[in-house]
Each structure stands twice: as structure tokens, then as C-alpha cells.
Amino acid sequence: MTTFKTILAGITIAAGIAISGMAHAETLKVGSTPTGVPFTFLDTKTNKVTGVMVDIMAEIAKEAGFDVETEPLAWSALIPSLTSGKIDAISAAMFATPARAEVVDFTNTIYGYGEGLFVSKSDTTQYVSYDELKGQVIGAQIGTIYIKKLQDSGLFAEVKGYETIQDMMRDVNAGRIKAAFADYPIVAYQIAQNNFPNTRLVTSYKPTMTGDIGIAIAKGNPERLAKLNAAIAKVKADGRIDAIVKKWGL
Structure with missing residues (x-):
């Protein structure tokens, strides 16, 4: 009887430990x-x-x-x-x-992946490099690798910082900035969903800020x-x- 009780107690303790471990996943x-x-x-x-x-x-x-x-x-x-x-x-x-x-x-x-370039649909230039936008006002998202590299290039009249890609796309869509750079897959997805109908992803552009x-x-x-x-x-x-x-x- 003592042996049975000891075995039963051991099983109960082991089960309790297992249940406790399952219940406390980090x-x-x-x-x-x-x-x-x-x-x-x-x-x-x-x-x-x-x-x-x-x-x-x-x-x-x-x-x-x-x-x-x-x-x-x-x-x-x-x-x-x-x-x-x-x-x-x-x-x-x-x-x-x-x-x-x-x-x-x-x-x-x-x-x-790398950066994507987007412009207004009225801009039909097939850009390959961001050098071709010299002297323009462009946008990039705050906290990304893109904004610092674009600012450090010294090519642009202004590199405006944005909290969200959607805010940049609205400004491009409305013509408030010439162009903007952001994560290629995110921009492609937004444009494919027709969320910004006056905005064009420049498919000829060659990204240089990949990661x-x-x-x-x-x-x-x-x-x-x-x-x-x-x-x-x-x-x-x-x-x-x-x-x-x-x-x-x-």
C-alpha cells in the first residue's frame, strides 16, 4: 500500500509539474x-x-x-x-x-528586399537611379535606412521625413512631393490594392539600399x-x- 501511495504521489507531482510548465509558457x-x-x-x-x-x-x-x-x-x-x-x-x-x-x-x-520608388502617374519618366531626381523634394520614412542615405547624398532640395508610408503616398498622390522611397513590397501591395490611384511604382528603378x-x-x-x-x-x-x-x- 505504501509503495502504491508513493508511486501515485510521484505520478501526481510529475503531472502537476508538466501542467504547470504548459501553463507558464513565456x-x-x-x-x-x-x-x-x-x-x-x-x-x-x-x-x-x-x-x-x-x-x-x-x-x-x-x-x-x-x-x-x-x-x-x-x-x-x-x-x-x-x-x-x-x-x-x-x-x-x-x-x-x-x-x-x-x-x-x-x-x-x-x-x-530593397527600396521602391514611387511617383505621380502624371510623371512617366522611367527612372533607374535616384540621381535622376536631383534638386527635387522627395520623401522617406523616419527611422529607415533610406532617409539617411538620401539626406547624406546632398542631391535633393529636401528629403521630407514621414511617420508612415501611407502619408508619403498621399503626398505623392496629391503632388506635394515629387517622389518617395519606401519598402518595395509594401508600396507594390498598396498600389496593387488601388489605394492610391494617382501613384505609380517605378518598375525601371534599380534599388541600391537593400537589406x-x-x-x-x-x-x-x-x-x-x-x-x-x-x-x-x-x-x-x-x-x-x-x-x-x-x-x-x-
């Missing part, structure tokens, strides 16, 4: 912008942030044993929120640049980084990332 607060269609954006039907990077982050987190709580943040607030501990990770269309890697850690690459996208986490957590990298490798290998990209029409 939750990552993940910062994503609500305006980066189709990568991260606010779905007005559900009032939740959704998109390519939200779906990819969900699969990576599930594989790594984390729960996810998505925090909508302005693009310029993403890294400050991560370094100050308000969030645990960033999943957005963010290039893993050397300058950013000095303040945050990036996972292995998920995918990469790789990864998930950013705060420095000093190599174990978390290793878990995320292992999960990324798995969801790449089994086709889940490809399926998500296809789902969003990219």
Missing part, C-alpha cells in the same frame, strides 16, 4: 507597426495587428515555445521600446543593419536568440514561411 511582447501593409498592419475588422510578419512571428514563437502578445507601435518607437524593456522583440519589415545591430540583436535572416529582415531582440539574451534561430530554420525548411508569403500575395 510570453513575448512583440512590437509591430500598424501601418506597414502587408507586413504589419491594423485589421479594422478585428482591431488587431496582422500581416506577413505577424504570421511568421506566430509560427516562429510556437516552434520556439513562446506565446506572443503583439504591441502596435509607431516605426520610430520600435527600437527605443525594445532597448527600454517595454517590449521583448520586434517583428516588422526592419533591415538588420550594422548600426541597429550595435544596440539590438537580430536573428538569422527571414528574407530580404535582410530578421527579428530583433534586446542584447544580452543569447539563449532566446538561439531558440528563435532554431525555430526560424525549422519554419523555413518545412515551407511555412513560403506559405505565409504566398498567402499574402507577395
Whole structure:
């Protein structure tokens, strides 16, 4: 009888530990912008942030044993929120640049792309380089690699900074600026949805500010980084990332 009670107690304790472990999966607060269609954006039907990077982050987190709580943040607030501990990770269309890697850690690459150039439909010039826009007023998003490079070039009358790509597209659409530069897939998606009918994506343009996208986490957590990298490798290998990209029409 004593042996049976001892065995039963051991089974009960083991089950309790297992249940407790399942109930206390670590939750990552993940910062994503609500305006980066189709990568991260606010779905007005559900009032939740959704998109390519939200779906990819969900699969990576599930594989790594984390729960996810998505925090909508302005693009310029993403890294400050991560370094100050308000969030645990960033999943957005963010290039893993050397300058950013000095303040945050990036996972292995998920995918990469470059900038797109968009102008008014009334401008039919087939631009190849941004040099051809010398002396013009152009736009770029605050906090991106594009704005600094364009400003440092000294080519333009003004490089206006914008919080969102949609704001830039409205100004191009209305003729308030000559042209603007932003993440190619986001611009292509917006124009394909006919959200800005007077705006044209310049398909002849050759991007020079390309980069790789990864998930950013705060420095000093190599174990978390290793878990995320292992999960990324798995969801790449089994086709889940490809399926998500296809789902969003990219």
C-alpha cells in the first residue's frame, strides 16, 4: 500500500509539474507597426495587428515555445521600446543593419528586399537611379535606412521625413512631393490594392539600399536568440514561411 501511495504521489507531482510548465509558457511582447501593409498592419475588422510578419512571428514563437502578445507601435518607437524593456522583440519589415545591430540583436535572416520608388502617374519618366531626381523634394520614412542615405547624398532640395508610408503616398498622390522611397513590397501591395490611384511604382528603378529582415531582440539574451534561430530554420525548411508569403500575395 505504501509503495502504491508513493508511486501515485510521484505520478501526481510529475503531472502537476508538466501542467504547470504548459501553463507558464513565456510570453513575448512583440512590437509591430500598424501601418506597414502587408507586413504589419491594423485589421479594422478585428482591431488587431496582422500581416506577413505577424504570421511568421506566430509560427516562429510556437516552434520556439513562446506565446506572443503583439504591441502596435509607431516605426520610430520600435527600437527605443525594445532597448527600454517595454517590449521583448520586434517583428516588422526592419533591415538588420550594422548600426541597429550595435544596440539590438537580430536573428538569422527571414528574407530580404530593397527600396521602391514611387511617383505621380502624371510623371512617366522611367527612372533607374535616384540621381535622376536631383534638386527635387522627395520623401522617406523616419527611422529607415533610406532617409539617411538620401539626406547624406546632398542631391535633393529636401528629403521630407514621414511617420508612415501611407502619408508619403498621399503626398505623392496629391503632388506635394515629387517622389518617395519606401519598402518595395509594401508600396507594390498598396498600389496593387488601388489605394492610391494617382501613384505609380517605378518598375525601371534599380534599388541600391537593400537589406535582410530578421527579428530583433534586446542584447544580452543569447539563449532566446538561439531558440528563435532554431525555430526560424525549422519554419523555413518545412515551407511555412513560403506559405505565409504566398498567402499574402507577395
